[in-house]
Amino acid sequence: MPAQITVHVAGSERSVDAGTTYADLFEGDRAVLVARVDGELRDLHLEAGDGEAVEPVTAAEQDGLEVLRHSAAHVLAQAVQQLRPDARLGIGPPVRDGFYYDFDVDEPFTPEDLKALEKAMQRIVNEGQTFRRREVSDADAQVELSGEPYKIELIGLKGGGADDAAEGAAVEVGGSQLTIYDNVRRDGSVAWGDLCRGPHVPSTKVLGNAFKLMRSAAAYWRGSEKNPQLQRVYGTAWPSKDELKAYLDRLAEAEKRDHRRLGAELDLFSFPEVLGAGLPVFHPKGGVVKREMEDYVRQRHIEEGFSYVGSPHISREELFYTSGHLPYYADGMFPPMDVDGQNYRLKAMNCPIHNLIYRSRGRSYRDLPMRLFEFGTVYRDEKSGVLSGLTRVRMITQDDSHSYVTKEDAPGEVRHLLDFVLSLLRDFGLDDYYLELSTRDDSKPDKFIGSDEQWDEATRILEDVATASGLELVPDPGGAAYYGPKISVQARDAIGRTWQMSTIQYDFNQPERFGLEYQAADGSRQQPVMIHSAKFGSIERFVGVLVEHYAGAFPPWLSPVQALGIPVADEFAPYLEDVVGEALRAEGLRYEVDTSDDRFPKKIRTASKSKVPFVLIAGEDDRSAGAVSFRFRDGSQKNGVPLDEAVAEIAAAVRDKRQV
RNA sequence: GCUGGCGUGGCGCAACCGGUAGCGCACCUGUCUUGUAAACAGGGGGUUGGGGGUUCGAGUCCCCCCGCCAGCUCCA
Numbered sequence: 001m002p003a004q005i006t007v008h009v010a011g012s013e014r015s016v017d018a019g020t021t022y023a024d025l026f027e028g029d030r031a032v033l034v035a036r037v038d039g040e041l042r043d044l045h046l047e048a049g050d051g052e053a054v055e056p057v058t059a060a061e062q063d064g065l066e067v068l069r070h071s072a073a074h075v076l077a078q079a080v081q082q083l084r085p086d087a088r089l090g091i092g093p094p095v096r097d098g099f100y101y102d103f104d105v106d107e108p109f110t111p112e113d114l115k116a117l118e119k120a121m122q123r124i125v126n127e128g129q130t131f132r133r134r135e136v137s138d139a140d141a142q143v144e145l146s147g148e149p150y151k152i153e154l155i156g157l158k159g160g161g162a163d164d165a166a167e168g169a170a171v172e173v174g175g176s177q178l179t180i181y182d183n184v185r186r187d188g189s190v191a192w193g194d195l196c197r198g199p200h201v202p203s204t205k206v207l208g209n210a211f212k213l214m215r216s217a218a219a220y221w222r223g224s225e226k227n228p229q230l231q232r233v234y235g236t237a238w239p240s241k242d243e244l245k246a247y248l249d250r251l252a253e254a255e256k257r258d259h260r261r262l263g264a265e266l267d268l269f270s271f272p273e274v275l276g277a278g279l280p281v282f283h284p285k286g287g288v289v290k291r292e293m294e295d296y297v298r299q300r301h302i303e304e305g306f307s308y309v310g311s312p313h314i315s316r317e318e319l320f321y322t323s324g325h326l327p328y329y330a331d332g333m334f335p336p337m338d339v340d341g342q343n344y345r346l347k348a349m350n351c352p353i354h355n356l357i358y359r360s361r362g363r364s365y366r367d368l369p370m371r372l373f374e375f376g377t378v379y380r381d382e383k384s385g386v387l388s389g390l391t392r393v394r395m396i397t398q399d400d401s402h403s404y405v406t407k408e409d410a411p412g413e414v415r416h417l418l419d420f421v422l423s424l425l426r427d428f429g430l431d432d433y434y435l436e437l438s439t440r441d442d443s444k445p446d447k448f449i450g451s452d453e454q455w456d457e458a459t460r461i462l463e464d465v466a467t468a469s470g471l472e473l474v475p476d477p478g479g480a481a482y483y484g485p486k487i488s489v490q491a492r493d494a495i496g497r498t499w500q501m502s503t504i505q506y507d508f509n510q511p512e513r514f515g516l517e518y519q520a521a522d523g524s525r526q527q528p529v530m531i532h533s534a535k536f537g538s539i540e541r542f543v544g545v546l547v548e549h550y551a552g553a554f555p556p557w558l559s560p561v562q563a564l565g566i567p568v569a570d571e572f573a574p575y576l577e578d579v580v581g582e583a584l585r586a587e588g589l590r591y592e593v594d595t596s597d598d599r600f601p602k603k604i605r606t607a608s609k610s611k612v613p614f615v616l617i618a619g620e621d622d623r624s625a626g627a628v629s630f631r632f633r634d635g636s637q638k639n640g641v642p643l644d645e646a647v648a649e650i651a652a653a654v655r656d657k658r659q660v
Numbered sequence: 661g662c663u664g665g666c667g668u669g670g671c672g673c674a675a676c677c678g679g680u681a682g683c684g685c686a687c688c689u690g691u692c693u694u695g696u697a698a699a700c701a702g703g704g705g706g707u708u709g710g711g712g713g714u715u716c717g718a719g720u721c722c723c724c725c726c727g728c729c730a731g732c733u734c735c736a
Contacts, residue, residue, distance in 0.1 A: 100731095108664055217731030218663030225733050229663055232731070260728095264671070273709070273727050329736050349736065383661050383734065384727090392735080481736045505736090532736095569694040597693080605697035619695055631696065639695095 005050035020048050023202060032056040033064045033201045041067065043133050043199040059239035069094035071131065071201045072121075072211050072237035073101045078183060078192040079120035080105075080233070083113070089194065090150050090221060090230045091172055097247060098236035102219055104150065108231050109216040117233070118213050125207045129183040129191055131200035141178045141195060150221065150230075151195045172196055210244040211237035254497070259547035260389040266552050266610065268560075269390070269543070278387040278394035280540055285560035288590065290543055292558050294375060297399050297424065297535065304420055306373035306401055311353035313377060317343040322513055323352040324449060328482045334381045350376035351507075351532055354402045355514040358528075363518040365406065368528060369413055373401040375539065390544030391499070397539040404516070404528040414465045414504060417533045418487065421502035422469075424535050425491055427657060428542075429549060432492040433501070434472035437463055438479030448482050450509050458506040459485045483509040486532075493549040499541070505532040553611045553633055555659040556650065563650055564612040565593035565628075566603045568619030575623045580616060583643055587651045604631070613660050614650050632660060 003018045009025050016025070022035035023044035034041050036055040037048075041063060048054060057064040073092035080087045080103055090102030109117070136144065138155060145151045154172050172195055181200055182193040201207075212235060219232040238244040255261070263269045268286030271279065282290050298308060317336055320326040325333065325348060336343035347353070354372045363370070377397045386392050405413045425433060440448045440455050448455070466473050466487050480486055486505040490498045507530045510516075517525045536542035546558070556562050563584055565576035576593045584591040594603045607615045615631040621640060622628050628646050630638040641649070653660050 111665080215730060216664075219732045220662080223733075225662075229732075231663080234731080271728090277727065325736070331734090332736065351736095378736095380735085385661060385663095385732085386734065388729090479735095483736080486736095500735090566696090567694090568696090571694075599693045599699055600695065602698055604695090608697055615696090617695070621695085629695085635696080637696075 005048065007048050007051070008053040010055055016048070018047075018050075021045055022048055022054060024048075025054060026056050029056065031058040031060075033059060033206060034067050034199045036063070041199050043131065044202045045130070045132065065239070066094040067199060068201055068206065068239065069099040069237045071204070072207055072235060073099040074131070074181065074183070074192075074194055074196070074200065075121050075124050075204055075207060075211075076117065076213070076233060076235055077101050077103075077194060078124055079117045081192065082120055083116060088150060089148050090232075091154075092194075095234075098214065098234060100219075100232050100234045102150075102221070102230040102232045104221075104228070104230050108218070109233060114213045114216060114233070121207075121211065121213075122209065124183075124191070125204045125209075125211075127185060127191070128203050128205040129185055130203050131198075132182045132184050133198055133200075134180050134182060134193075136178050136180050138178060141180065144180065145195055148195070154195070207237060208241065210239065210241045211235060212244060212248070257494075257548045257551045258389075259391075259544040262547050262552040263390070263544075266547075266560075268547065271389075276394075277384055278382060278392070280390055280393060280395070282543075286543065288560040289546065289554065289558050290539065293428075293542070293546070294399075294539065296427070298373075298375070300420075300424060300427075301373045301399075301401065304371075304416075305369075306371040309354065309357055309372045309374045311350060311357075311374060311376060312347075313379070314344050314346050315353065317345050319352050319356075320345055320348075323349070323355070323510060324483060324513055325349060325352070328447070328449075332380050332382070334379055346379035347376075348378050348380050350374065350378060350398060350400045351402055351510060351530070352514075354400075355510060355516060355530075358404055358516055359514060363404075363516075363528075365518055365520050365526075368518060369403050369405040369409060370528075371401060371403045373399070376400045390540045393538070393540050395540065398534045399536050399539060401533050401535075403531040403533070404511075404518075405531065406518075406520075406526065407529050410506065410529045410531065411461050411465060413531050414461060414487075414506065415468070417504050417531065418465055418469060421489060421504070421533065421535045425489065425501065428546065429555065429659065430491045430493070430501075430545075433489050434474060434498075435466045435469065436474045436476045436479070436488045436490055436500075437466055438476040438481075438486045438488065440480050440485065441478030444478070448480065450484070454508045455485065458508060462487050462504070462506055481505055481507075483507045491545070493545060494551070497548075499545050501535075501537050501542070501545075503532070503534050503537060507532055550659075553613070555657060556613045556653045557655075557657045559611075559613050560590065561592050561610070561612050562590045562654060563592075563614040563616055564607050564610070565591065565616045565618065566600070566607060566631075567593070567595075568600055568617065570595075570597075572618045572620070572623055576616065576618050576628075579626075580618065580628055580643060580646075583647045584650070587647055589647075589650060589654065607631075608633075608635075613653070616646065 004015050005018050006013060006015050022042060025048060026032040034057045035044055036057050037052050059065050059068050077089055077092055084105055086106050088104040092101030141155055142152060179198060180193050181196045181198055183191045185191050214234045214236055216231055216233045218229040221227040221230050236247060238247060266285060267283050269280050269282045272281060302308060333348045334346045336345050357372055375397050377395060379395055382392060382394050403413050439459050462485055484505050484507040486503050488500050489502040491501045492498050511527050511530055517527055520526045565580055567573040567576055573593060573595050581591055611633060613633060616628040617631055618628050625640055627640045627642050630641060
């Protein structure tokens with residue numbers, strides 16, 4: 001007679017036979033993928049224990065979704081080893097929106113291979129293989145997996161924080177007890193097995209047809225450039241076909257917003273091949289967006305107590321030895337050029353030159369805080385493989401400022417800067433963001449200068465201000481610059497992607513290296529603290545972010561063309577040109593009239609595609625009434641608006657920086 | 661930088677196993693055109709990213725550069 005045990009299932013107490021599995025507890029509910037037992041995820045086929053609190057976990061919650069995706073990774077691995085028996089297994093964790101699995105294969109995967117793998121996966125899914133957990137000793141695992149050198153390596157690393165060994169490694173060897181998961185066919189035969197911590201979904205059937213292989217690419221084993229490259233296959237998996245489709249639709253939407261595509265379509269900017277990689281040029285229309293933005297940002301800086309300064313793009317190399325950029329970050333700088341027998345460098349940072357402005361005369365405590373600001377264009381020799389549109393370029397125009405303050409005033413200045421950058425982001429329609437605190441990597445002391453005390457103090461000041469802001473704060477260990485820690489603002493755009501925008505860096509190093517000082521009230525000489533801050537980080541990147549955020553439909557104040565006149569017939573062009581044009585231009589609005597010999601519907605279409613915020617139509621009715629008809633971007637209309645009202649409406653939208 | 665894929669008129673694409681480059685949009689010209697996403701006709705424009713090679717013949721095959729895309733690594 002089986003003994004009875006007591007379990008708490010989803011909050012209610014039940015008495016069941018010993019030997020009852022978690023699957024039995026949730027019998028009939030196929031949405032349940034795993035059980036959460038006293039807070040820990042377990043496979044459904046395991047037996048429940050006396051006194052356990054058991055919760056059902058479905059793909060509706062993050063834990064369940066990750067299990068689903070990790071199981072999909074196993075199915076992929078099985079398919080790969082079916083089609084490519086030479087493939088050795090790396091790591092296969094779930095990731096945002098999907099999963100990947102790394103393989104060591106003789107030949108990289110082709111797009112055709114991915115199609116074939118997807119088919120093989122579907123067959124495995126349709127077979128309805130079950131995942132069965134089996135505990136193994138380290139020694140047995142070494143024997144069983146002798147053909148899998150990467151797995152053996154992971155076994156050797158388990159214990160002390162497997163995720164330190166390689167991102168995602170915890171899903172393979174996360175616990176102290178090694179386990180292997182066997183995929184078992186309906187006839188009981190074992191189809192495949194993999195070292196894995198688990199848990200897994202009960203059956204491959206759960207995956208249905210809601211998965212897809214996305215791409216393959218190389219990835220360094222355990223994330224290090226020094227290690228061999230494995231072939232990583234990325235896939236996505238969802239609880240249902242509909243959710244898969246919704247995800248693919250989201251990707252398609254992102255592609256439509258891609259600033260590289262819109263930049264060409266809207267004639268904003270380009271990357272001429274002869275210029276070289278990562279060097280953008282702004283066309284007249286993109287130039288308007290850039291200039292409007294810069295004008296506004298410059299004005300706001302001046303209002304906030306910054307002085308607008310200017311500095312050259314190149315300098316004698318010596319300057320960057322003083323600042324510490326050479327040799328600390330020589331890799332990121334372009335090689336020197338010889339001028340009159342001396343080495344010059346394109347600057348990679350503006351701060352050294354601002355320091356020279358500070359140092360150009362004696363400073364008093366009465367001069368502080370001294371805030372220098374400019375749009376400083378710097379050049380960085382980014383590796384070719386990382387360049388991407390406007391978001392990663394070799395020419396970076398920073399809206400860069402340096403505040404020189406007394407040590408006592410530093411926390412207040414950091415707070416001031418953070419408030420300032422956040423208010424600027426809001427003005428540009430970005431109101432969804434979080435903060436990141438980048439600190440020193442204690443294991444690489446040679447990459448950072450300054451004493452422990454200095455770093456601790458600087459980090460604490462930044463952390464205090466960031467915490468006080470009430471915004472979400474994410475740690476970024478090891479992400480600091482060599483001269484000090486930083487707060488960065490990560491902004492989410494209209495479709496949820498995040499971009500590093502503003503940075504605020506606390507620097508106690510450069511003032512010392514440059515011998516900066518001021519005379520205090522007591523007559524002593526003191527060293528100021530300098531605080532670096534870029535509000536949008538890079539103007540180029542920010543233009544790209546704006547294009548994507550607005551999907552090219554800029555708010556009127558940023559729009560290259562704010563209003564476009566379309567005559568119903570040629571006869572009304574002069575009215576739009578002269579009468580309407582004069583009124584709009586008197587308000588300083590950017591206005592054009594479509595005088596091409598296209599017919600009316602074609603002009604509407606052209607205007608639509610150009611995403612002009614205000615289309616002004618005029619025919620006989622409008623002209624005789626001294627009015628225009630509005631056509632907005634959504635296709636809606638407002639007919640017969642008296643001209644002065646029309647101008648006032650457009651001017652107000654521009655002035656208020658309102659989206660329409 | 662690494663791995664893989666890709667590079668055809670301004671843009672988006674086509675050209676079977678190598679046979680000597682075509683379509684749409686845009687552009688130019690003409691005719692037409694009074695109300696909301698494409699009037700019609702004609703025309704110009706490419707030494708197929710660059711350079712070498714194989715071949716009777718290369719957009720198609722090989723090598724080296726350059727650039728683009730994805731991922732990895734990196735991002736002061």
